[in-house]
Amino acid sequence: xxxxxxxxxxxxxxxxxxxxxxxxxxxxxxxxxxxxxxxxxxxxxxxxxxx
Numbered sequence: 001x002x003x004x005x006x007x008x009x010x011x012x013x014x015x016x017x018x019x020x021x022x023x024x025x026x027x028x029x030x031x032x033x034x035x036x037x038x039x040x041x042x043x044x045x046x047x048x049x050x051x
Contacts, residue, residue: 011039023050 010033016022026037028048
């Protein structure tokens with residue numbers, strides 16, 4: 001049985017349980033990279049989008 005993929009922040013390397021929890025926690029895509037809320041907060045709002 002394969003283990004589900006955990007999302008990983010490309011900024012700080014933190015992981016979340018799954019993509020549903022990451023989306024609920026405010027993770028964003030910035031320039032095609034998945035970032036947690038604190039890392040994504042360093043970019044202007046027009047550069048961020050939900051996944």
